[in-house]
Amino acid sequence: MHLDRLSWSVDGRVIVDGVDVTPPTGALTGLLGPNGAGKSSLLRLVAGVLHGAGAVHLDGTDLLALRRRERARVLAFVEQDGGVPESMTVAETVLLGRTPHGGLLAGMSDDDRDHAEWALVTAGAEAWRDRMMTTLSGGERQRVHLARALAQDPRVLLLDEPTNHLDVRAQLDTLAVVADxxxxxxxxxxxxxxxxxxxxxxxxxxxxxxxxxxxxxxVSEVLRPEVLEPVYGVRCTVLEHPRDGRPVLVFDRTPR
Structure with missing residues (x-):
């Protein structure tokens, strides 16, 4: 997938400014930056929720030129504060993820239900299948929305703060799902x-x-003090994790 000069402005103020990057296929790309950097807006542009300039290419096709239903067959988007369906159970909500794959007048097939069941289990939401969405905590809803996106069987998955509202174990579980x-x-x-x-x-x-x-x-090229410090306005020290050698960052406020 290639994000080709994506831009978006509101009332003359540039929010996303010519973003041109290629997230590697079959990998997790993290969008980082301080509050107001444009992370959520960029995801919404890629998903086609916002309409700006630029293109999103996947195998020679501009996803933004597709109809919403066609785009949903290959791309799923989990927003940070996704709407909670009224009067729907968790299982019914996850099954909605199969909608782009059926005919307009077709009901859900056994294959659709199998996909939804797999998504429930994979996202760790199967214990709540019969609960109403309005009874769930913020963290529980986040897991259900992830399950709904998985049910779409996407080739591209966009996540806006997927670990928000989650405790440490749930964060690690979510990242394990992403790794799979x-x-x-x-x-x-x-x-x-x-x-x-x-x-x-x-x-x-x-x-x-x-x-x-x-x-x-x-990660090793971008998460460096000389790159991060001017953006976040902090001092940064990079250590090495003793088990896997990945960077561990320690931040201090920059003296005024």
Whole structure:
């Protein structure tokens, strides 16, 4: 997938400014940057929720030129604060992920139900299958929305703060699900606030500031003091994790 000069402005203010990057296929790319850097807006542009300039190419096709239903067959988007369906159970909500794959007048097939069941189990939401969505906590809803996206059987998965509202174990479980997906060839792009979480889990990172790409590439090349300090306005020390050698970052406030 290639993001080709994606841009978006509101009332003359540039929010996303000519983003041109290529998230590796079958890998987790982390979108990093301070609040207001444009991470969520960029994901919404890629998903076709926002309409700006540029293109999103996948195997020679511009996904933004496709109809919404066609795009949903290859790309799934889990928003940070996805709407909670009223009067629907968890199982019914996850089954909605199969809608793009059926005919307009067709009901759900056994294959659709099997996909939804797999998604429930994979996302760790099967224990809540009969609960109403409105009874779930924020973290539980996040897992259900992930399951719904998995049910779409996407080739590209976009996640906006997928570990938000989750405790440490749930964060690790979610990242384990993502690792299984990327191993199966799914391209995942996730907006993350936690730089150390990105350092531990991503193969590729894109650092944004004021809507522009400051740096993009492997974790070891981007998560460096000389790159991060001007963007976040902090001092940064990079250590090495004793088990896997990945970077561990320690931050201090910059003296005024």
């Amino acid at each position: 997906l990327t191993a199966a060839g799914v391209t995942v792009v996730a907006a993350l606030h936690d730089v150390n979480l990105a350092a531990a889990s991503c193969e590729h990172v894109v650092l944004l500031d004021h809507g522009r790409v400051v740096a993009a590439g492997p």
